[in-house]
Amino acid sequence: MFLTEKQYKVVDLYYNADLSLSEIAQQEAITRQGVRDSIKRGELTLLEAEDKLGFYKKQQETEKLLDAICKSVNAVLEENRESIRSRTVEKQMQWILTCVDQMDSEE
Structure with a gap:
């Protein structure tokens, strides 16, 4: 798996469930900044994996x-x-x- 379990959940909630940073922060009991950082790290990880694997x-x-x-x-x-x-x-x-x-x- 490319993302940690936490990153996966946050990225999934943000992109697939269309929740806001605040909604995710409240649901996951972390700060908005923590949510944003997790999403950015997850995006970077996925983009690096895509560059290497070329699935798209x-x-x-x-x-x-x-x-x-x-x-x-x-x-x-x-x-x-x-x-x-x-x-x-x-x-x-x-x-x-x-x-x-x-x-x-x-x-």
Whole structure:
């Protein structure tokens, strides 16, 4: 884990629960400055980890590839509907789109 348990909780409350520094300070029984410091240290830790691991960049690349796959599959489907009319091709292309949708929804 990249963050301490306390940092994780404070960052989560601030960004995901949308609580103010004062609300977090009261809930965690620490000062507003303590909350702010914890958030800043947590942000720095996460940014350093991202720089080393590149998860965001990999996710963006994956999304671009999935979009390209969908465009290609839709082009094949269109061609199939206009001239080939193969049920097998239709089913396989629909299956690929379903897989891509599942991958996209998991992100």
